[in-house]
Amino acid sequence: MALVEISQRGLYCSAGDFYVDPWSPVDRAVITHSHSDHLRWGSKKYLTATPNVPVLRARVGDVDVAGAAYGESVDIHGVRVSFHPAGHILGSAQVRIEHRGEVCVVSGDYKTDGDPTCPPFEPLRCNHFITEATFALPIYRWPRTSDVMREFDAWWQANQAEGRTSVVFAYALGKAQRVLSEITNVRGPILIHGALARFAPIYAAAGIELPATEYASQEAVRAAKGAALVVAPPSALGSPWLRKFGPVSTAVASGWMRVRGARRRRGVDRGFVLSDHADWPGLCWAIAETGAEEVWVTHGYTEPMTRYLNEQGKVCARAIETRFKGEGADEGEATPEEAGANVEIAPLPPLPAAVASPETLPTAGEAAT
Ligand SMILES: [Zn+2]
Ligand SMILES: [Zn+2]
Known part of the structure; x- marks a missing residue:
């Protein structure tokens, strides 16, 4: 069985019995970063990179959350889990999962351009890489x-x-x-x-x-x-x-x-033109750096990215489902017509009163505009 699989609630590691950025409440959630399409309220335990802990609490309230420093390994039922800079926002991380010599990396959102508010994206070698594809079209190249x-x-x-x-x-x-x-x-x-x-x-x-x-x-x-x-x-x-x-x-x-x-x-x-995501050259570079033989593509232009990777013939690529097609207005990046995607956002789970202010939280209606 693959180290990570796609399930009803999102990416699941059965060997460690945990989810990465689950779409609904689970017992153990491993979180890449605190944007609301990755972090949902209601899970029993959260594990994330240490610099993300205060950000996560600001989003979902006083939950049971543990932090691990970038590069530090945490053992979950014999599976080694570690967080590595994704260069996306404060506290963002790629999740590296290692079990019996097999390595899977879940990128979350990332960018390869510099950003003074977070450490730079760290390329990681792995067998299986799960990449985002928000701007995965060759027209997207960021100016300096x-x-x-x-x-x-x-x-x-x-x-x-x-x-x-x-x-x-x-x-x-x-x-x-x-x-x-x-x-x-x-x-x-x-x-x-x-x-x-x-x-x-x-x-x-x-x-x-x-x-x-x-x-x-x-x-x-x-x-x-x-x-x-x-x-x-x-x-x-x-x-x-x-x-x-x-x-x-x-x-x-x-x-x-x-x-x-x-x-x-x-x-x-x-x-x-200022993005928190990798542009087309950045995505292609990051994927090549992993040396992965298998690449799953999620978030955004999954089909063009998958087709391109398969045509290159170096990796076996596949588009995977996400509950969030396009990032939504939440990230200030994608709107459906601009992303060329249909935004389907499931109703938000109940939110603690501390963060449920209309000024600070996106609504399904806002995401669809
Ligand atoms: Zn994000
Ligand atoms: Zn995202």
């Missing part, structure tokens, strides 16, 4: 981050000259902090939406240096007189929340901005 941030700086400067507040939409966990961390020239006050504020102490405690921010109240935005940069989650796009700020210029930071027309469909003034 320094070039993107130069454009970003020019945009902020131009808005200030016109007395407009600059509002950038970026997913509240991961992308928003990456945007902040990449800002080279702090031209004015940086104000943040409430959805981001809850993660600020976690990033500070993790020792990640971000520019100073304060809550984006109407008064703070007015006082800044068009000089401020506001960072907000994509759910605030087109919402009444934005209207109170007066004249604004809007932008989205997302890998989807690589495609012509994506910015217009979002109804924003500017698009900055």
